[in-house]
Amino acid sequence: KAGVTQTPRYLIKTRGQQVTLSCSPISGHRSVSWYQQTPGQGLQFLFEYFSETQRNKGNFPGRFSGRQFSNSRSEMNVSTLELGDSALYLCASSLESGGATGELFFGEGSRLTVL
């Protein structure tokens, strides 16, 4: 069974640009969650999508958005990039809502550098 796939793995952008990250969950998983990982801040929850609907949202500005398609693939978008957006963005999939069944299966992440 293929794992969670994230693309691109690495990208460099400049301030003010926008970026779109993609996540393909494990086949059969309906929930996709996004987390931002930075040194010292751990894993900060961005949002969760389940059956194409945003189920929960973390405390991030409106520049961060996402969506989920009918095949459960998800994208997240960050507009008007700031230096502080430099981070590893992790996507995780699960059968049901991540808090229900517990195990989140993480992708390898997309490392974003904003110059």
Added chain:
Amino acid sequence: GENVEQHPSTLSVQEGDSAVIKCTYSDSASNYFPWYKQELGKRPQLIIDIRSNVGEKKDQRIAVTLNKTAKHFSLHITETQPEDSAVYFCAASNYGGSQGNLIFGKGTKLSVKP
């Protein structure tokens, strides 16, 4: 919303010693508490979890304890080995409530010295 505090942020032990990482949570409705291990350059992976109807759970050298009254839970690793070196994250969630998603602590970097 839920807030999870994790201590210590770094922990160094000698091989064979025990390691304990502690977390506290704020939402008394939280009912699920997993622990994830992230080795350097790799993705986080679930190592053990506990639900609110259980006080302790063991899996070989690792165990987790939960104190619902005090709203804290801990990870215990016995007979540590160099391969236990990693960043460990605790998390909490309240499925069915307002915060079904997992909220993570900031992590503990464990170093096991041979």
